[in-house]
Amino acid sequence: MASLSVRIDLGSGNRIGPGKIELLEKIDASGSISAAGRAMNMSYRRAWELVxxxxxxxxxxxxxxxxxxxxGGGTELTALGRSVVANYRTVEQAARDAARAQISELEAELAPLPSAAE
Structure with a gap:
């Protein structure tokens, strides 16, 4: 099944996309950069660099x-962090809604996948 991935270029080589948003969501859920990184199979160092x-x-x-x-201590999303996540998810859903028909047309034209027996 085809899917749409949204990356927002914010200028000067800066961007935010599904990976960074997922990291923010996992930090919000766990209260920990290291736990969020582990959940994404990412080193603490890489997660910290992205934050x-x-x-x-x-x-x-x-x-x-x-x-x-x-x-103990930990980390949390700020109000701005939650706003960035919410705005990104809104943009992502709007893009999915806008592209639904075209994605369906592309899927209809895909070659069949080879079977496991081949």
Whole structure:
């Protein structure tokens, strides 16, 4: 089944796409950059580099440290981080909706996949 992937070029070589958005969502769910990276089979270093890149790209950080306590420290998405994720997902859905008919036409023209017996 065909799918549509959206990458938004923000100028000066900066972009945000499905991988970075997934990382933000996993950080939001886990409260941890390292856990989010592990869930994506990504090293902590790479996950941290992407977070630093995204934090520097916008007017305020998307991810910030969470103060420790009984449950220890961690990270969390800021209000701007949640807004970026929501806006990206809205753009992605609008693009899917707009391209649905054309994607169906492309799928109809695909050659059949070889069977496992061949």
């Amino acid at each position: 630093e890149e995204m934090n520097a790209l916008f007017t305020a950080p998307l991810v910030s440290p969470r103060t420790g306590g009984r449950q």
